[in-house]
Amino acid sequence: MALRNRPVRREKPLPDADVHSQGFRQTREARRSALVEDYVELIAxxxxxxxxxxxxxxxxxxxxxxxxxxxxxxxxCTEGLVSRKPYRGVFLTEAGRKVAEESRIRHQTVEAFLRSLGVSAETARIDAEGIEHHVSAETLEAFRKAMTAAR
Known part of the structure; x- marks a missing residue:
């Protein structure tokens, strides 16, 4: 018997529209900032x-x-995160260094957490590249607590 066309039964009702849209807004913002963070972190x-x-x-x-x-x-450059000099490389501004450091810390936390779950080093590194931009401060703190408790 095919189940493709059967609706999935929800265990909980949909949340209020404002609450529901918050997650989607956060995801869109993370996508917008992910590219900037990747560039700045790589430059650093x-x-x-x-x-x-x-x-x-x-x-x-x-x-x-x-x-x-x-x-x-x-x-x-327009956002004040890098500066460029003719015939030279790209340099981070103070704001750029801050963004790079925050991104690096998030990446390291996510990667370490994935490794603590038994994920291979290579997969954890690759997965952390995407997850680091979408994870909240609350979740990062939970990752840190879980890793500390596991020691």
Whole structure:
């Protein structure tokens, strides 16, 4: 007997529309900020690795075309997160360094939590790239508490 066309029975009623829309708004905002955070975090990583953060290197590491990077760097400059100098790399402003650090901490927490569940290092690293942008401060704190309790 096929179950494809049968409606799924809900265990709880739908929440109030304002409450329900909050989750969708949060997800849309996370998507908007995810790309910015990925760029800023990568720029910080390249600089900390002892290299300049050059457009060509950013494109190679993100797997995108250089014109895509150029467009994003213009946006990041406008938002006050990076500065560029002719014939030099990209540099983070103080605000950019703050965004990069916050993103890195979220990433490390999510990755460590996934590893504590037995997820392989490679899968945890890849999954954390997406999850870090969508996880709330409350959930991150719960991850930290769970890891501390498991020790």
């Amino acid at each position: 990583d390249l600089i900390e690795d002892g290299n300049e953060a050059r457009q060509v290197d950013i494109a190679a590491r993100l797997g995108v075309a250089q014109p895509t990077v150029a467009k994003m760097l213009t946006r990041l």
